[in-house]
Amino acid sequence: MSLLSVDALSVTFAGHGTGRGAGRAGRATKAVDGVSFDVAEGQVVGLVGESGCGKSVTALALMGLLPRKGVSVGGRAEFDGADLLSMGEKKIRDLRGSQLAMIFQDPLSSLNPVVPIGVQVTEILTRHRGLKGEAARKEAASLLDRVGIPDPDRRLKEYPHQLSGGMRQRALIAMAVACAPRLLIADEPTTALDVTIQAQILELLKELVDQEGTALLMITHDLGVVAGLCDQVNVLYAGRAVETAGRRELFAHPTHPYAHGLLGSIPRLDAPRGEPLRPIRGSINDKIAWADGCAFAPRCDFYTLQCLTGTPELTEPRAPGHQVRCVNPVLPADRSADAAEVSS
């Protein structure tokens, strides 16, 4: 049985609210529209998609961190048998930080600028493990050491602005793994870092989840991260999973036109000189409601009238376990010629 089982998760922001993330005034915005996926113990699962596809909102919904006013959350998300979405505020507060932990995108803004790193690490130890004073400080130092921060005793006394970007993200990771959570959600943890640091952080995450058998939900728009880390990948589009497959299978045979286009748009070093880039045309705003058909149809190179006859179902047109939400999937028989096959 999987550790986390998300079933038809939907998140709608009320239209007339003026709060953050409320979307355009006067219209309700469906940020997540029926996302389903599973994460097993010790597995690394990727949620991939471009900005605005609902991947961060999915993570916040699972953590119970969405504002309660003006947001309605539907569906189920069973974590170890209990539904995260319907559980009480107090109960999920107990889970957060201890069983479920999250790493955020921008390490500078995600750390409190006026509180020393040490306090920000020990407060979670005090909350969930009852450690106080010297014991908490020692544990915090060993956590910093574990995530590769040199001279941890000195760093504990320092403030976020005194640390480098990579160091800040390591500190955030230290907080996230402080109580050995069973599920770690990483929301684009490397986006704000430069490339060499990105690799180090990914390496660190891989190590940590391997050692503890932690399940990792990796949210990213970076296919390189997916290739390096994930066992299973869910490609999201407009708030819904459009393709789900193992990493190798997905990179070898992207079957949904969107996933196919994503992989095809990666520039290749071995391409001949002057070869034009192949972006997916349009933007995520050019979409239709899933209820009316395939949301990707307006941008799709392969769309037919069939695409506009209601929500496409998930099928397995290519291999068992490789699910695709498309009525005209990219299969080797018909369009293999322009399939940009990227091996992992």
Place this chain on the structure above:
Amino acid sequence: MLRLVARRLLQLIPTLLGLSVLLFLWLNRLPGGPASAILGERATEAEVARINRALGLDEPVWVQYGRFIKRIFQLDLGTSTQTGQPVWEEFTLRFPATVELSVAAIAIAIVVGVPLGYFAARRRGSWLDVTAVSGSLLGICIPVFFLALLLKGLFAVNLGIFPSFGRLSTGIDATKVTGFAVLDGLLTGEFDASWDAVMHLVLPAVALASIPLAVIVRMTRASVLEVLGEDYVRTAESKGLDKRVVRARHVLRNALLPVITAVGLLTGSLLSGAVLTESVFSFGGIGQFIRTSIDARDYPVLVGFILFIALVYVLINLLVDVAYSLIDPRVRVH
């Protein structure tokens, strides 16, 4: 920290010198003068010249200024042309009342304003929020002297809950130690005198607090709303911390930074803004004295007062900087 304080104290010197030059030149360009104020409009030229000579006003401006600066360094602000007493003595007699009033007013503004602004932000859109926001708008709009008159009419004259004027009731015989009526009572054990002084403080302090209170409420509210949307608050929530810890450590601490700056500026302006409130309640502070000094063109008093207010401003700003650097490590000097 010490370097920060030292640097700010050094900055004080050019500020005050520059101000004294401006003041001195400005006052010398004003029509009329102490002589005509003392002698009236029908004074003869000879009499005016005699008074001017006695006050040293016939000498060149730069000589007068040089003498003035020299005296300041000796803490000698000159002699009031109205009372004939040293300015310094007139100030020590009256300043405690004004300081007491200002401190009481800013204390009320902080103690009421910060929690009100905080809860208004937390319950945004609730009746509390609407009341706080519209109430603070009213607080900024109503002229202080008008509010003072209203309060006095209602609570002193009609309801008789508070005394309507002065700092102490007649018949209360308080020993004077520091000149701060409330503090003196506590120091000498004359608690009834302290209580009486507090009762006299309430109405003028509330009137004077209206504007800083309104500013603090709005400032705190806006600041808390901003901080509540910050990523680090979400991080704190993601750690499952108790609500109390999230609010005290992660929300309030950050939200109070701009409020501290505002409090510093407001406190400075209170000292000079107490004039009208003191008049309404015949409080006997520096404000009334300054008003009569303007009428009497009492230059030594005016110059001394303005320099003093500037000094207070700079010192309060120094305090604000120190408080700021204690809370926010990013502004600390390394």
